[in-house]
Amino acid sequence: MNIFEGLAYLRGMEDISFCCLLEVSYYKDEYGNVYFHSNYDFSDSFKEMVDLGDNTYFLAKEDFDRYAEYEILITDLSEEKAGLERLSDTRRPYYRMRGRSVTKEQAFEIIRRTDSFFSIYIDGIGYHEDFIHACNFNNWLIMKNHYPDGYGWIHVDGKVGCNAITQKFPTLEDFCEEWFFKLRAFPYLDLVIAITDWDEEPWSPDDKFEDAVVLGIYVHDKCIEILNKQDTLAKYQEYDEKYGQNPERFESEYYMKNGITQVDEAYLRRCIEAYGLNSDEELEKVPEYAWKERR
Known part of the structure; x- marks a missing residue:
């Protein structure tokens, strides 16, 4: 279709x-x-x-x-009815994404055009036609007042992937529409997302990720595919083996806990100035706690 x-x-x-x-x-x-x-x-x-x-x-x-x-392909989901019903009742579904790395310059383009800091704090970027708003798959690399801070599905060095959560009660339509606009902006994206019915975290310490997976989203080559559970697990395992090295980096608290700053002030100013804006003027409007390094 x-x-x-x-x-x-x-x-x-x-x-x-x-x-x-x-x-x-x-x-x-x-x-x-x-x-x-x-x-x-x-x-x-x-x-x-x-x-x-x-x-x-x-x-x-x-x-x-x-x-x-662009096309949307939907695997037969007839056997996933129970899982889809559980997912529809899940407030903030937990997911894991793995993807082929991009270049540092491509990562910069993704960050400056998608990071939620800009949509919240800088109107000149948030309302710019180049900016791609997130619905469920946010990047939070910049905001110091977001918990945890410094993470997203894109990493400054070009690594693609994260273990994170969506926003509230997403739909399949939400997923596809969001990745369509991201794929249009960044046609080099090649990634898979395994989505569970966990609400932010496992229901119990003994729960296994593989058991909780309901469906997947496979984004590649001007195509968004909705995968059933079996195909999701197969594609996710393939991509995790290819691109999942140093798995601790995918955890949302990794950068914060290790005191690693992905986007420093110079990088932030470069993002702002890429829109033709004056970074001094724009950052003067933003509370320092939202972007300044805490000492």
Whole structure:
């Protein structure tokens, strides 16, 4: 399914007010512009989409062509019903991500365009068209007043992965939409996320991660795949063996506990100035406890 069909399909799966899956149909005019007809509100997800009323949406040819390059693949989840129901009731699901490393410059681009510090404290970045907001997979490398601090799914040296938690009560649609926009911005991403029904942490000390996994998200090559439990565990094991060296670095408290600063003040200023902003002026507006090193 292309990205439009995939998001509508996932919305229909999870909205109990619909007795059947949401449908998407569209046609092109003589210029290649696209008119959608769907009871899925596309304007919530695609800023270029124009709502014409009566469940009809317009998208210019060049925008459609860019978006339609991406697809969502959904593995048969028929045997995962119980797990999906548990996941839907999990407040902040625990997950583990492993991915192929990127270069330091690519890591810089990801940090400056995704770190939650900017969306919270610097409007000139948070509202900039280049900034990619997080819904469930946040980077917290900068904020000193976040606990734990200094971690994220991207590391300054280019390592990709973390053991962390999502925000509250995420949906499959949330997952796919978020990684679609991240993948558009950073097409070199190649990662897998194994998502459990644990609420922030194991239910008991004896619980095993593999038993708690419900489904997975595999992001690669202009594609977001939703994997069932079996395929998730296989892909996660493959990526953990390839990219999971020094596993302690994936723990969310690793950098804080070891007194390691990933993003120092010089790096932070470089991020701000990459937007053409004056770092002195911007940081003057931010409480020092949010970005200054504690001595």
